[in-house]
Amino acid sequence: MENNSSPNCYSRLLPIFLIGGLIFFFGFSIGSRHGANLYSSEVIGNVDFAPYWKTWNVLNDKFVSGSSTAAVSGQDRVWQSIVGLAKSYDDPYTVFFPPKETKLFEASISGNFEGVGMEIGMRDDIVTVISPLKGTPADRAGMMPGDQIIRIDGESTNQFTVSDAVQRIRGERGTSVILTILREDVDEPLEISIVRDVITMPSIDTELRDDGIFLIQLYNFTGQSQKQFKKALKEFADSGADKLILDLRGNPGGFLDAAVDMTSWFLPKGKVIVSEDFGDPETIHHLRSKGHELPVEDFKMVILIDGGSASASEILAGALSEHGVATLIGEQSFGKGSVQQVVNITSDTSLKVTIARWLTPNGVSISHDGITPDIEVSFDMEDLEAGEDPQLDRAIEFVNEK
Numbered sequence: 001m002e003n004n005s006s007p008n009c010y011s012r013l014l015p016i017f018l019i020g021g022l023i024f025f026f027g028f029s030i031g032s033r034h035g036a037n038l039y040s041s042e043v044i045g046n047v048d049f050a051p052y053w054k055t056w057n058v059l060n061d062k063f064v065s066g067s068s069t070a071a072v073s074g075q076d077r078v079w080q081s082i083v084g085l086a087k088s089y090d091d092p093y094t095v096f097f098p099p100k101e102t103k104l105f106e107a108s109i110s111g112n113f114e115g116v117g118m119e120i121g122m123r124d125d126i127v128t129v130i131s132p133l134k135g136t137p138a139d140r141a142g143m144m145p146g147d148q149i150i151r152i153d154g155e156s157t158n159q160f161t162v163s164d165a166v167q168r169i170r171g172e173r174g175t176s177v178i179l180t181i182l183r184e185d186v187d188e189p190l191e192i193s194i195v196r197d198v199i200t201m202p203s204i205d206t207e208l209r210d211d212g213i214f215l216i217q218l219y220n221f222t223g224q225s226q227k228q229f230k231k232a233l234k235e236f237a238d239s240g241a242d243k244l245i246l247d248l249r250g251n252p253g254g255f256l257d258a259a260v261d262m263t264s265w266f267l268p269k270g271k272v273i274v275s276e277d278f279g280d281p282e283t284i285h286h287l288r289s290k291g292h293e294l295p296v297e298d299f300k301m302v303i304l305i306d307g308g309s310a311s312a313s314e315i316l317a318g319a320l321s322e323h324g325v326a327t328l329i330g331e332q333s334f335g336k337g338s339v340q341q342v343v344n345i346t347s348d349t350s351l352k353v354t355i356a357r358w359l360t361p362n363g364v365s366i367s368h369d370g371i372t373p374d375i376e377v378s379f380d381m382e383d384l385e386a387g388e389d390p391q392l393d394r395a396i397e398f399v400n401e402k
Helices: 050-062 074-087 099-110 137-141 162-169 225-239 256-263 312-322 381-385 390-400
Strands: 095-097 112-115 118-123 126-132 148-152 176-182 190-195 197-200 204-208 214-218 243-247 272-277 285-288 300-305 327-330 338-346 349-359
Touching: 050 074, 074 095, 074 349, 095 099, 095 162, 099 162, 099 349, 118 162, 126 137, 137 190, 148 162, 162 176, 204 225, 214 225, 225 256, 243 390, 256 272, 256 312, 272 312, 300 312, 300 390, 312 327, 327 390
Parallel strands: 214 243, 243 300, 300 327
Antiparallel strands: 095 349, 112 197, 118 126, 126 148, 148 176, 176 190, 204 214, 272 285, 272 349, 338 349
């Protein structure tokens, strides 16, 4: 999934994902090509709209295309005006979706779509891979968390938003896209060709290892993840194991409700899991544990995280670390700690707008630096090519320590 989703239609999501609310009404009538006065008021509040309307009129009256490109309709100019308005907030997760982009967005949150299968975001104003999804074309092609996408099919991404990049990376099954990337510790840009396919979101894998350690690999926080996670914990209880490794590496997040529900298996009822900071200390909202009864006692737990662990993954990992339930091993997480709502502007357009930021139980902003592991262990290309996993090895060593 190249980008991210939604309480009711889709329930609240994190990257990248949530719904509800009321935003900004932007309306006017479009007159004829010549001589039309296209505004009802030049000043609204303290905002002078006269330059906007003058520009609209000049373009409407004078512009002649220097190419054979089809004329842009008045309605398309309205949509692009709102796109620019959203961009002016300089927040990579606040995006307006015109009709075509709205369809793509809705397809991405349904769980099945055609593309390459990876989550992307913005870091230091560069389109960056959060995580390739397991078993997808992006994963098979060797894309890695932290890869910086500098060109898509030869076109520079220098001025791209996440939405711009998603539109160009997605495409019909069987077609190819060439990504030019910068990768840490690699001197020259890499060109990676990926053949698009139908993407089905993976969810969870479990394994009782021969050494008695129970391993849960959680790939995302979808609407089905809560039931699957509950089933995995029952397997853990039935196995008789007293050592648990929860692997959140490459997990880009998903539904907030799923993150809160899963974390509730490990914390007493009422303990703070995460807080929503809406920019005013009086409006901070604490989300607390439901106090699910975990059928296992006295077990040792490690959570694996890396640069592809984002959003809901960071909420779960941060809460269990700060409450002393789990030890974090791996690398710094991505740092996707803002809350979005998806607002329907018209029947076929929508606005994804950042409304708050996430704080860990101790008040640490997830967006600022992400989550820092208790034990830092790197994982590089040499390890990948050699089929080694030093992070998992260190986790196994840790849970076996007395």
